[in-house]
Amino acid sequence: MDLCFWNRILDDFGGQDVRRAFLSHILMEFEIKGITLFIDNEIKRGESIAPELKRAIRESRVAIVMLSRKYASSTWCLDELVEIMECRKELGQLVVPVFYEVDPSNVRKQTGDFGERFRRTCEGKTKGETERWRQALRDVANILGYHSRDWTNEAALIESIAIDISQKLINSTPSCDGDEADMFAEITSGISVTSNDSESSSDSDNPDGMDAHMEKMKELLCLESDEVRMIGISGPRGIGKTTIANNTYDQFSHQFHFSTILANINEYYASNCRSEEDAKLQLTRQLLFQLSNQNDDTDEIFHLGVAQETLKDKKVLVVVDDVDGLRQLDALEKEIRCFGPGSRIIVITKDQRLLKAYGIDHIYNVDYPLPDEALQIFCMYAFGQKAPYDGFADLAQEITTLSGKLPLGLRLMGTYLQYMSKQEWTDQLPRLRTSLDGEIESVLKFSYESLCGEDKESFQQHIACSSYDDSSEMVEEFFAKTFSDVRQELIISNHDLTEDLFTRERAFEEISNGFLRWEYSPLTCWPSMLHPEFLVELYMPKSKLEKLWEGVRSLENLRLVDFSSSKNLKELPNLSTATNLKILNLRCCTSLVELPSSIGNATNLHNLHLEYCASLVKLPSSIGKAINLTELYLTGCSSLVELPASIVNANNLQKLHLGYCTSLVKLPSLIGNARNLKELCLSGCSSLVELPAYFVKATSTLQKLNLEYCSSLVKLPSSIGNAINLKELYLIGCSSLVELPASLGKATNLEILDLSNCSSLVELPSSIENLSRIHYLDLSNCSCLVELPSSIWNATNLGELILKNCSSLVELPYSIGNATRLWKLDLSNCSSLVELPSSIGKATSLEYLYLSNCSSLVELPYSIGHATSLRYLYLNNCSNLIEVPSSLGYATNLKKLDLSWCTNLVEVPASIRNSTSLWQLDLDNCSSLLNVSSSIGNGVHLKKLDLSLCTDHHAPVVM
Numbered sequence: 001m002d003l004c005f006w007n008r009i010l011d012d013f014g015g016q017d018v019r020r021a022f023l024s025h026i027l028m029e030f031e032i033k034g035i036t037l038f039i040d041n042e043i044k045r046g047e048s049i050a051p052e053l054k055r056a057i058r059e060s061r062v063a064i065v066m067l068s069r070k071y072a073s074s075t076w077c078l079d080e081l082v083e084i085m086e087c088r089k090e091l092g093q094l095v096v097p098v099f100y101e102v103d104p105s106n107v108r109k110q111t112g113d114f115g116e117r118f119r120r121t122c123e124g125k126t127k128g129e130t131e132r133w134r135q136a137l138r139d140v141a142n143i144l145g146y147h148s149r150d151w152t153n154e155a156a157l158i159e160s161i162a163i164d165i166s167q168k169l170i171n172s173t174p175s176c177d178g179d180e181a182d183m184f185a186e187i188t189s190g191i192s193v194t195s196n197d198s199e200s201s202s203d204s205d206n207p208d209g210m211d212a213h214m215e216k217m218k219e220l221l222c223l224e225s226d227e228v229r230m231i232g233i234s235g236p237r238g239i240g241k242t243t244i245a246n247n248t249y250d251q252f253s254h255q256f257h258f259s260t261i262l263a264n265i266n267e268y269y270a271s272n273c274r275s276e277e278d279a280k281l282q283l284t285r286q287l288l289f290q291l292s293n294q295n296d297d298t299d300e301i302f303h304l305g306v307a308q309e310t311l312k313d314k315k316v317l318v319v320v321d322d323v324d325g326l327r328q329l330d331a332l333e334k335e336i337r338c339f340g341p342g343s344r345i346i347v348i349t350k351d352q353r354l355l356k357a358y359g360i361d362h363i364y365n366v367d368y369p370l371p372d373e374a375l376q377i378f379c380m381y382a383f384g385q386k387a388p389y390d391g392f393a394d395l396a397q398e399i400t401t402l403s404g405k406l407p408l409g410l411r412l413m414g415t416y417l418q419y420m421s422k423q424e425w426t427d428q429l430p431r432l433r434t435s436l437d438g439e440i441e442s443v444l445k446f447s448y449e450s451l452c453g454e455d456k457e458s459f460q461q462h463i464a465c466s467s468y469d470d471s472s473e474m475v476e477e478f479f480a481k482t483f484s485d486v487r488q489e490l491i492i493s494n495h496d497l498t499e500d501l502f503t504r505e506r507a508f509e510e511i512s513n514g515f516l517r518w519e520y521s522p523l524t525c526w527p528s529m530l531h532p533e534f535l536v537e538l539y540m541p542k543s544k545l546e547k548l549w550e551g552v553r554s555l556e557n558l559r560l561v562d563f564s565s566s567k568n569l570k571e572l573p574n575l576s577t578a579t580n581l582k583i584l585n586l587r588c589c590t591s592l593v594e595l596p597s598s599i600g601n602a603t604n605l606h607n608l609h610l611e612y613c614a615s616l617v618k619l620p621s622s623i624g625k626a627i628n629l630t631e632l633y634l635t636g637c638s639s640l641v642e643l644p645a646s647i648v649n650a651n652n653l654q655k656l657h658l659g660y661c662t663s664l665v666k667l668p669s670l671i672g673n674a675r676n677l678k679e680l681c682l683s684g685c686s687s688l689v690e691l692p693a694y695f696v697k698a699t700s701t702l703q704k705l706n707l708e709y710c711s712s713l714v715k716l717p718s719s720i721g722n723a724i725n726l727k728e729l730y731l732i733g734c735s736s737l738v739e740l741p742a743s744l745g746k747a748t749n750l751e752i753l754d755l756s757n758c759s760s761l762v763e764l765p766s767s768i769e770n771l772s773r774i775h776y777l778d779l780s781n782c783s784c785l786v787e788l789p790s791s792i793w794n795a796t797n798l799g800e801l802i803l804k805n806c807s808s809l810v811e812l813p814y815s816i817g818n819a820t821r822l823w824k825l826d827l828s829n830c831s832s833l834v835e836l837p838s839s840i841g842k843a844t845s846l847e848y849l850y851l852s853n854c855s856s857l858v859e860l861p862y863s864i865g866h867a868t869s870l871r872y873l874y875l876n877n878c879s880n881l882i883e884v885p886s887s888l889g890y891a892t893n894l895k896k897l898d899l900s901w902c903t904n905l906v907e908v909p910a911s912i913r914n915s916t917s918l919w920q921l922d923l924d925n926c927s928s929l930l931n932v933s934s935s936i937g938n939g940v941h942l943k944k945l946d947l948s949l950c951t952d953h954h955a956p957v958v959m
Contacts, residue, residue, distance in 0.1 A: 057083050062094045062165055065140055069102050072110070072118035075125075078133040085136045092254025096165065097145030108141035110134065116895070116919070119943065144258075210247055213240075213366075217248045220362045223255065226341035232355035233348045235366035238406040241348050244366065245319050248346065252317065256343070259317035260290040265328055283331045291316065313340035323349040329358050368405035375400045377407055381414025395425045402436040521545065524568070533557070541565050541585075548573045556580060564588055564609070576601040585609040587633075592616055600625030611657075612636035624649030635659040635681070642666060648673040659706070660684035672697040672719065681706040683730070688713055696722040708732035708754070715739065721746035732778075733757040745770035756780040756802070763787070769794035778802040780826070785809055793818040804828040804850065811835065817842030823869070826850040833857055841866030852898075853877040865890040876900040876922070883907060889914035896920045900946070903927050913942075924948035 057063065063084045071077055087093040099107065106112040110119070118137075122130040146161060220231045233241045246261070253259040265283070316339040323329065329347065336345055349355060355363050369377060376386045378400045383389055388396040403413040413436075417425060516535055521543035532538070532553050537560040546568045555578040563569055564587040575581065576598040584602070586592060587609045593616065599605075600622025608629060610616060616637045623629075624646025632653060634640060640661045645668045647653070653674055658664060659681045669692045682688060683706045696702060696719045705723070707713060708730045714737065720726075721743030729750060731737060737758050744750075745767025753771070755761060756778045762785065768774075769791035779785060780802045790813035792798070798819060803809060804826045810833065816822075817839030825843075827833060828850045834857065840846075841863025849867075851857060852874045858881065864870070865887025873891075875881060876898045882905065888894065889911030897912070899905060900922040907930060908923065923929060924946045 054083060058087055058091065058093075060093065062096060063087070064161070064165070065095060065097045065145075066100055067097055067102055067107055067140070068100045069113050070117060071102070071107075072114055072121055072133075072137070075121060078121065078136070081136045081140060082132050085139050088139075095140065095143055096161070097140050097143050098161065099145060099147045099149075101148055104141045104145075104147065108138050110137060210244075213244045213364075214247060214251060216364055217244065218252075220364055221248070221252065221344055222362075223252065223342070223344075228336065228339055228341065228343045228345075229362060230336075230345045230347060230358075230360045232352070232360045232363040233346060233366060234350065234352035234355060234363060236350060236368075236406075238408040239366045239368065240407050241366055242321055244364070245321065245346055245348050249317065249319050255315075256317040257314040257340075258291045260287070261319040261321065262287055262290065263321045265320055265322050283328065284335060287318070287332060287335060291318070313338075314343075315340050316343040317346075318344075319346045319348070321348045323347050323354065324351070326354060326358055369407065369410075371400075374403075374405060374410060378403065378410045378414045381411050382417050384418075391422055392425065395422070395429065398429070399425075399432060402432055404436075516540070518543065536560075538562070543569075545569050546591075547571055552576060559583070561585065567591060572596050574598050578602050580604050583607045583609075586613060587611045588613070590614045594618060595620055595623075597622045599623060602626055604628050607631045607633075609633045610637060614638050616640055618642070619644055619647070621646045623647060626650055628652050631655040633657045634661060636661070638662045640664055643668055645670065647671075650674070652676055655679045657681040658685060662686050664688055666690075667692055667695075669694070671695060672700065672722075676701055678702060679704045682710060683708040684710070686711045690714065691717050693717050693719065695719050700725060702726055704728040706730045707734060709734070711735050713737055716741055716744070718743045720744055723747045724749060726750055728752045730754045731758060735759045737761055739763060740765055742767045744768070748772060750774050752776045754778045755782060757782075759783050761785055764789055764792065766791045768792055771795045773797055775799040775821075779806060781805045783807050787811065788813055790815045797821055799845075800824045802826045803830060805830070807831050809833055812837055814839050816840055819843050819846075821845050824848040827854060828852040828874070829854070831855050835859065836861055836864070838863045840864055843867055845869050847871045847893075850874045851878060855879050857881055859883060860885055862887045864888065867891060869893055871895045871917075874898045875902060877902070879903050881905055884909065886911040888912055891915055893917050896922075898922045899926060900924045901926070906930055919943045922946045923950060926950050 057080070065081060065084060084093070084095060088095050097104075102114050103112065106114040109115065118133070122133070146157060148157060217231075222229065233245055235241050249259065249261055318332075318336075320328075320332070332345075336343075339345075347355060347358075347360060352363060352365055368374075375388075375397060379386055379388050379396060382396065383392070399413060399417070400410065403409045417428070420428070515537045516530075517537070517539040519539075519541050521540050524544050524546050526545070526548045532549060532555060534557065535555075536557050538558065539560065539562045541562055541564040543563065543566045545563065545566050547570060550573070552574045555575065558578050558581050560583045561578075561581065562583070562585040564585045567588065567590045569586075569589045570591045570593065572586075572592075572595060575596055578598075579601060581602045582604055584605060584607070588611065590613065592610075592613050595616075597620040599620060603626060605626045606628060608626075608631070611633050612635065614637065616634075617639050618641065621644040623644060627650060629650045630652050632647075632650075632655070635657045636659070638661065640658075641663050642665060643658075647656075647668060648670050651674075654676055656674075656677060656679070660683065662684065664682075664685045665687050666689075671692055672694045675697070678701055680702060681704075685707075686709065688710050689712045691713075695717045700723050702723050703725055705726060705728070709732065711733065713734050716737075718741045720741060724747065726747045727749055729747075729752065732754050733756075735758065738760050739762060742765040744765060748770060750771050751773050753774060753776070757780070759781065761779075761782045764779075764785075766789040768789060772795060774795050775797050777798060777800070781804070783806065785803075785806050786808050787810065793813065793815040796818070799821050801819075801822060801824070805828070807830065809827075809830050812833075814837045816837055820843070822843050823845045825846060825848070829852065831854065833851075833854050836857075838861040840861060844867065846867045847869050849870060849872070853876075855878065857875075857878050860875075860881075862885045864885060868891070870891045871893050872895060873888075874896075875884070877900070879902065881899075881902045884899070884905075886909040888897070889909065892915060894915045895917050897915075897918065897920070899908070901924070903926065905923075905926045906928055908921075912918065912921070919942055921942065921944070925948065927950065929947075929950050
């Protein structure tokens with residue numbers, strides 16, 4: 001079991017039951033993945049961290065820190081965090097922060113609600129103690145983690161965290177010990193495994209001279225230097241370049257802010273990309289995905305800019321494996337330039353000339369071992385020591401010569417002969433002389449043919465598939481021990497030389513176990529000896545396959561097919577007999593032009609993934625016969641022009657994602673007949689001009705409609721009013737949209753309406769008053785919007801109204817007083833807004849009022865003081881504001897008042913001191929301020945009064 005520490009979660013989730021549910025769900029998810037989760041709730045709390053808690057933190061390989069709004073209310077939590085961050089620095093412990101309903105910037109800067117609680121906790125504490133807390137909070141907030149506000153589904157968040165932690169634990173899992181190796185040897189009779197328990201020495205810890213390699217790499221890395229340095233590792237295949245790089249990574253990666261190994265670089269720098277720029281972008285994305293701990297198979301749109309900003313000026317370690325051309329290094333050049341001082345990039349290639357051509361001066365050319373070194377390597381695996389046993393010297397010398405110079409061959413032959421008697425060595429010698437010629441291929445073939453029939457079949461299955469049982473897992477772990485270049489997290493990950501050899505052998509001939517799992521398969525065509533009739537699951541993502549079998553084959557057993565990211569796959573075989581197929585994943589098959597018409601026979605197909613199939617032009621009309629299809633994902637199919645009309649016959653279709661299908665011109669006219677459709681995503685369909693007139697029928701089940709960045713969309717059809725179950729409507733960035741239909745008011749279950757960046761939108765329909773359930777309305781950056789309908793405030797559940805950057809908005813309707821549930825009103829940068837209506841004081845739930853940069857605003861209504869729930873009022877940069885009303889003294893819940901850069905503000909009323917909750921008053925750069933009542937500073941809770949750069953007050957006053 002792997003130990004993982006879970007930092008305490010405060011009860012800030014709307015009730016103890018919610019917290020209990022969150023914990024129980026993540027405990028269950030972690031238990032499934034075999035991760036032991038240590039939670040500190042059971043330890044008795046005192047003034048300081050208990051010794052058992054410190055021990056639990058230090059013994060954990062990963063610490064999860066759950067940061068909520070109330071986190072900083074607890075000295076216990078803060079002390080734990082200090083301990084965790086020290087372990088990260090000293091022991092290289094992995095830390096994963098989860099920001100639950102709290103902004104990372106508030107944690108980093110200790111601002112907002114989080115900052116207020118932190119300040120209260122700091123009261124009465126020593127400066128040293130509070131500074132340690134501050135530093136720990138800054139450090140943890142700078143770590144890329146999870147933000148709950150980015151996830152609409154808490155279950156998906158929990159699953160993502162569990163997968164991430166599981167992967168981190170796998171990547172840091174130590175190798176098996178000798179007892180485990182013995183167990184594997186027992187279950188794979190005829191194959192012996194080296195166990196060094198009996199020979200405990202420095203030699204056995206360094207069988208391939210890895211210490212010497214590490215000394216050389218340490219010298220080349222020169223970690224004390226702040227330069228951004230590139231180091232090259234070159235040498236022939238099988239010499240151990242990747243092993244050296246992996247050991248270097250394991251030994252030094254904890255000294256960097258971010259680190260990753262970019263293996264199989266040719267998989268990401270695809271030769272079939274439509275242009276060199278596409279190939280560069282693909283490789284850049286993959287690098288940033290890995291450094292940012294993102295999952296590139298997610299449906300979320302990955303923001304390169306965010307990742308680049310996160311990595312900017314950070315100390316980064318990147319290992320780039322299997323480089324075979326300058327173009328690959330050129331593609332990464334821009335990102336490398338952004339890395340911070342002390343960053344290191346290790347480039348692995350067979351061609352030393354390539355490194356020199358790119359200007360890499362620090363190169364480790366891994367050469368063949370000298371004859372004496374080769375003998376030592378062989379002996380380490382054959383005898384567990386650097387020299388042969390007495391009487392074995394001549395035999396060992398000859399077999400070393402026959403095995404060749406590559407460490408891989410020496411390891412294999414040493415392992416093969418281990419534990420054999422001298423007579424057995426002598427008996428084997430004639431066969432070795434005829435089979436081995438000093439070349440690695442002959443060694444690999446001999447090793448394979450030496451297995452008994454049962455073990456040979458096990459090895460074939462290791463090369464080709466996994467059957468989801470314990471013995472298969474143990475066989476895989478055995479080969480991970482025997483072939484030291486195996487990475488245990490991959491099903492097929494032997495040394496590439498081993499793979500080359502055995503994929504030419506009849507390795508598939510005996511397979512009949514029903515589950516074929518082969519990631520990164522090098523095959524370009526389907527093996528003729530492998531019969532798909534037996535298959536239940538066919539899992540071959542990232543393969544080099546171009547086509548599969550010919551003709552009609554019996555596929556009744558097939559349930560799952562996954563060829564995702566097989567970028568050379570051009571066509572699928574006949575699927576007419578795949579009547580039980582449920583999941584078909586072809587995501588990122590960028591060469592796939594079409595699907596076979598036989599797809600319609602897959603009547604039990606539930607999920608069809610075609611995301612980013614950039615060459616896919618159309619779907620077959622037979623798709624409508626897939627009557628059980630529930631989810632169809634076509635995001636990023638940039639060549640797709642239209643959908644077949646028959647799609648509406650897929651009566652069970654619930655999710656249809658067409659995001660960023662940039663060539664899509666129209667939808668089927670009868671799309672409204674898709675009676676079970678609940679979610680339709682058309683975001684980024686920039687060629688879509690209009691929706692069908694009968695887009696929505698009266699019986700519609702549509703709940704979520706995403707049309708964001710449909711920049712050519714001019715209007716919505718009036719039938720949108722039939723969407724009586726619609727809850728979310730996203731029209732972000734629909735820059736050609738001028739108006740909304742009046743019928744929208746009939747969509748009475750609408751809760752979220754996002755119209756931000758609709759720069760041509762002039763007005764809203766008055767029927768918006770009928771949207772009785774709407775609680776979020778975003779109109780930010782609607783620069784042509786002049787006014788709001790007075791009826792808007794009849795939408796009595798409206799809680800958030802975002803109007804920032806509505807530069808043409810002159811006024812708000814008087815009826816704002818009816819907005820009894822409005823808690824947030826953002827009018828930032830509304831440069832034409834002259835005044836607020838006097839009825840604003842009746843908005844009794846208003847907590848946040850943003851008026852920053854309202855440069856035309858001259859005054860606030862006196863009634864503002866009656867907004868009894870008002871907590872935060874931002875008036876910074878209101879350059880024409882002359883005064884604020886004395887009634888603000890009645891706003892008893894006001895906590896923060898920001899008047900900074902109000903350059904025409906003459907005075908602040910003395911009554912402001914009556915705001916008993918006020919803890920921050922910002923008046924910096926109020927250059928016209930003539931008088932600040934001395935009594936203001938006597939506010940009971942006032943903690944900060946900033947008068948920086950005021951004409952008569954030259955120094956800041958912080959209280």
